[in-house]
Amino acid sequence: MTGTASRPTLEAVAERAGVSRATVSRVVNGGDGVREPLAERVRRAVEELGYVPNQAARSLVTRRHDAVAVVIAEPETRVFADPFFALQLRGISKELTAHDSQLVLLLTEGRDDHARVGRYLAGGHVDGALVFSLHLDDPLPGLIHGAGVPTVFGGRPGWGDGPPDAVPAVYVDCDNRGGAREAVRHLVGLGRTRIAHITGALDQTSAVDRLDGFRDVMADAGPELVVEGDFTPAGGERAMRELLERRPDVDAVFAANDLTAAGALRVLREHGRRVPEDVAVIGFDDMLAVAEQTDPPLTTVRQDIEGMGRLMARLLLRRIDGGVAEPGPEDSSGGVVLPTALVRRASA
Amino acid sequence: MTGTASRPTLEAVAERAGVSRATVSRVVNGGDGVREPLAERVRRAVEELGYVPNQAARSLVTRRHDAVAVVIAEPETRVFADPFFALQLRGISKELTAHDSQLVLLLTEGRDDHARVGRYLAGGHVDGALVFSLHLDDPLPGLIHGAGVPTVFGGRPGWGDGPPDAVPAVYVDCDNRGGAREAVRHLVGLGRTRIAHITGALDQTSAVDRLDGFRDVMADAGPELVVEGDFTPAGGERAMRELLERRPDVDAVFAANDLTAAGALRVLREHGRRVPEDVAVIGFDDMLAVAEQTDPPLTTVRQDIEGMGRLMARLLLRRIDGGVAEPGPEDSSGGVVLPTALVRRASA
Structure with a gap:
């Protein structure tokens, strides 16, 4: 130069x-x-x-643009329909604003547009990228790696042996497996014996980890007690209907997130099942806009979504400034895993 | 890297x-x-x-980045809380994706951050900007003008005599005044005589135009029948409480948007007023996620929010490609004003 x-x-x-x-x-x-x-x-x-x-x-x-890209690997319609993303963005926005760095949210219609996102990241418009809601077969990690910008992931990325160059990915996640275990143990403690799980989208590590946590406690649960959802209320409704057909005697449901639980609660009410008397229900997230509004209010596993957003932004800014992101004590591959806590309301 | x-x-x-x-x-x-x-x-x-x-x-x-910035002059929390913005972004996103242009949403914590937005726009990262929800005293128009990027506004900008260099601003809006008139005339036609208006944020032209439409029909309405809101449900609740104190005999309310009407309906229910028997209520927007969910469902003035987003994006892409944005027949200053339509549901 x-x-x-x-x-x-x-x-x-x-x-x-x-x-x-x-x-x-x-x-x-x-x-x-x-x-x-x-x-x-x-x-x-x-x-x-x-x-x-x-x-x-x-x-x-x-080599500074004072701007950070946020990429959510979901179509724009889901980004705005799921309050999870608004909460995470709130944390990111607060942290970036405190450092006078511009939050640049790259919206897409779907996965076909991810190549364009990669081009924008490579185009010298941002100092780094925060990427979340990755799916297993998503080309984004490769595209981001090719773009050569510092990146922090929200949620443990799903690739098997690390990214192409074996540099450990820096990510922030919550203890999905431990949180799920605590939820299911609570249902066992209530004396429930026919405990089912409605999963999240199983091409995401958060859903796989929560399923693993369920199985840690319910190793003997039959396969008919696990139904696949997709983290949306509509997916929760579909799964709950299927579950009631397969196992009309189900007495508890651990849903992969609050939106899924909200859908399940609606279907249980439709079928005249009382919650928690007939069927106890637990969610995951503790998004107040959802968990406090359901009927009855939802017992759920709390994760600090806004705090995770702040932490992601902080780790990225530190990487951009040339420092290293501090890996968490729980994970050797550059991940920071935050604890969860069971929040008891009326549904379980 | x-x-x-x-x-x-x-x-x-x-x-x-x-x-x-x-x-x-x-x-x-x-x-x-x-x-x-x-x-x-x-x-x-x-x-x-x-x-x-x-x-x-x-x-x-x-001189092409294949990217377009969207700037919403509201804090990030409001952008995600008001479905209006999601709908407009949906239209913009579809149109930009069809032209393989990246949607870059610039989020802020508040007005203090607008200088940073101006710097990003001037920094050579985007081909143009779509700007909406401007407020009268917002420094954004000047900053955007200084950035020198082609811009299309959502909603008529509020400056008196055009932007600093008198180049007409290109904008897309709906017929706020005409739509308001139709709503109030409908209430008059129902035989209501004590018709009130809860305004939007009066530092925005859309709120001023709707108030003007109300006054076109209700020239004789006393000042106590006009209460200031801010386009949010909380603002609608506050204003409705004030209105019931000032004029307990109010028999109709035209609210500046659906969210305001939703807040007003809650307060009317709290006070035991039947809608529409005691008080008829009309909103503005026809956002289905709001207007179909209220109790009772909301009569409202429909504007094609997603279509306005698409049109904004189309006009901008045409400007970027070197053509000129076609001014609408209704407005000589580069504005395109789309029609509205009254949608009748149970509330009026």
Whole structure:
């Protein structure tokens, strides 16, 4: 990189093109209102002198854009329908704002658009990326790796042996397996014996870990007591209907998240089952907008979603500043795993 | 991050090919004006050195980032709490995806962060900006103007005589005043005589226009029948309580949006007023997630929020591509104003 002394100035471009500084500035910044022959003259002078406009030049030198991308590997409609993402973004936003770094949320219609997200990340627009809600077969981790920007993941990434170059991924997660175990043990403690699990989307590690936690306690549960959901209320409704057909005698349900539990509660009410008398229900997340509004209010496993967002942002800013992200004591591969806590309300 | 040191530079290619930097740049970016034997020499040098054009540098020349910023002049918490924004973003996202342009949502904690948004827009990261929910004293229009990127506004901007340089702002809006008139006329037609209005945030043109529409019909309404809200359910509750104290005999309410109406309905129920028998209520927006869920379901003024988002994106992409945004027939200052329609449900 050449020093600033030798870098051609805006004035030099103006002189070369025979126009005013204001005209150069307007052309360079993509503004309107400059006639084409004039604009062309300015562009030629820019190229001939190798002039780099100020802001971009600054970021080429400092290599800082004071901006961080957030990528949620879900279509835009789900990002706005699931309060989990709003909570996590709230934590991220607070932390980035405190460091005067711009939060840049990259929205997509679906997985087909992830290549474009990779191009934006590689394009020199952000200092780093926070990525969450990854799915196992998602091309994003490879694309992000190719983009070469510092990244912190929300939730343990699902690749088997680490990312392509075996650099440990830095991530923030909660103790999904331990939290699930505590929920199911609580149901056992209530004397329930026919305890079912409605899973999350099983192409996500959080869903797999919660299922593992369920099995840790209910090793003998028959396969008909595990029904696949997808972390949405509609998925919870579908799964609960299937469960009631398979096992009409079910007396407890551990749902993979609060939205799933809310769907299950609706179907139980439809079928005249009393909660918790006939069927006890526990969720996961403790999103107050959901867990306090259900009928009855939901017993659930609390994770500090906003706090996880803050921590992700903090770890990323530290990596950007050239420090290293501190790996948590619980995990050797650069992950920080936060504890969970059972919150008892009326549903179990 | 891979080191820049090992990556071949534009200069190295120029040296290898024995041409100027400008010539390499022109060939690499697919530009014309380089004679074929020279261009071929450059291409060979590119291949031999394994030169990969720097994306940021290339976009300085091509002047395209294939990305559009969306700026909502509200704190991140409101963006996620009000389904209006999700609907508008859905329309924008669909349109941008169809043009393979990345939607970049710039989130903030509040107005203090708008200078940073201006810096990002000026930093050469996007081809243009869609800006909505502006407030009268917001510094954003000036910052955006300074950034010099093509912009389309959602909702008529509130500045009196156009932006600083008198270039007409391009915007998409609905007929707020006409829609309000239709709502209030409907209440008059039902025989209501003590018709009140709960306004939106009066530092936004949409709220002012709806208030004007109310006054067009109710020129004689006393000032105690107009209470200020802020487009939120909490604001609607506060305003409805105040209204019931001022005018316990109120027999109809036109609320500035559906969320405000939802808050007002809750307070009316609390006070034992039957809707619509005692008090008829009309909202504005027709957001199904709100208007169909209230008790009773809400009569409201429909605007095509998602369609407005699509149209904003379309107009912006046309400006970016060098065409001009077509001004609507209804407005000479570059605005496109879409019609509204009254949707009758049980509340009025």
